[in-house]
Amino acid sequence: MKKVIAYVRISTGKQKFNTSIENQIQVIKEYCAARGYQLVIIYSEEGSAKNVKDRPEFIKMYNHFLADPEIEYVIVYKLDRAFRKLLDSLYFWDKIKENNKYFISILDNINTIDPHSKDTYIFSALHAERERENTLLRTTGGMEVKAAQGFFNGGIVFGYESVRGSLRIIPQEAAIVNFIYKKYVYDNWGYKKIASELNIQCIKTKKGKDWTTTAIKTILESKIYIGYVKWRSTYTKGKHKAIISQDLWDKAQAIKSTKSIQPRKIHPGTYPLSGLLKCPQCGSVMVQGNSSQKYKYYQCNKNKSSGRSACSSNLIKKDYAEEYVLEAVLSHINTLNLSPLLQQITISNINSNLVSLKEEAKILKKALEKVEKKLIDLYKLFNAEDEDERISTETFTLLVKEAEKEKKRDQQRLNELNERITLQKDLNLSQNINFVVDDFKSFYQLISDEDKKLLFHNLIKEIHITMGSTTKERKIKEIIYQFEPENMNTLLSA
Incomplete structure (x- = not known):
């Protein structure tokens, strides 16, 4: 059986x-x-x-x-x-x-x-x-088609609930949507002030979270509230009831359009310690504050997004924080004897990468050989003398097309791998590594703002600051690094 x-x-x-x-x-x-x-x-x-x-x-x-x-x-x-x-x-x-x-x-x-x-x-x-x-x-x-007929295609919308493909108003949430629009249009409130007021009143979003400037902006831009549904980038008149009048929505868009014409930032550059500094009050990360040309600060992200009800701003001066951290990093690096380790790690990584690249290239070569064999077999089957073994023209064309496509893709990838293998073999690391370690401050000044941020984030886990009742009183309290001197000794002896 x-x-x-x-x-x-x-x-x-x-x-x-x-x-x-x-x-x-x-x-x-x-x-x-x-x-x-x-x-x-x-x-x-x-x-x-x-x-x-x-x-x-x-x-x-x-x-x-x-x-x-x-x-x-x-x-x-x-x-x-x-x-x-x-x-x-x-x-x-x-x-x-x-x-x-x-x-x-x-x-x-x-x-x-x-x-x-x-x-x-x-x-x-x-x-x-x-x-x-x-x-x-x-x-x-x-x-x-459903959207073109005015039906809702799914998703979560504050102010409505979805019932069998239609949107139905939730009165309590609709009142909040009206509050947002009226405060923005008639009282000239900004996104942050509206979010902060809602958070003070303990009103949550649809997902039970605090309001943020992004959430307010989304509501003020959505045509759903004037009775439209959206499919991809096209709006169609929906079958649901509007929460906001066309007149109020138009006024909101006019104000938004005026506010969106902003002058160029007066504080160019990045804030490399964003995400590393921790708010001394709530523990969330600190980010670029609302700064002027003269005064630049890091600010609690929770306060920036959701207002004072979520947390205080807990500002710390940008120049002070970055200069302090750079000097501390320089001192830390001098205790680490980095040159031997960096060379060891870099060479090890390159060698490991070369092995994986060569392995991938080897696999691709075998794959190309198989494709070549498949093409030969297909031609044999197509031209077979025995009619029972012969494949049809349509089948032959289809399979050859797929095989040629596969061959082209694998050959292109193999060429890329061979170029990378050649480049990595020719690298000379010692001189560049010694320059970075011996004159780190000069190296730091040479690199871009984005690279400065990346460098700090690779060296540092987090930075704690003192609470302080004023900005002047707020200082760097502790820097926690990704690795300490004792770890370096272990790595070098490994």
């Missing part, structure tokens, strides 16, 4: 009954009983996946099928239950042939023990892939 395993799958819970898991299993069991096959196990899966590698039950089935010498067949109700991509199905074909095993698709009338089954198998796989693409188009097209 032949031993077989089966695989069944549905993409969603909305499949018609004739492709349900239960119906697939029933058909497979009847098929096996009629032919005297012993059905060892059925692997069942629900949910869509672009690739078979994202389907855990398929992977289990595949490994079981190839590993168990007693299993001769894998059976599916229909080929598209197993494969939705042509390349996946072609790879599976090669594997079952290599292992002298067979595949049955009941509805497609495919049994690969039949030497003439290959064309049917390939055409069914191609049809499955095209059907998947058409389904995606239909889904996207359906959403586009």
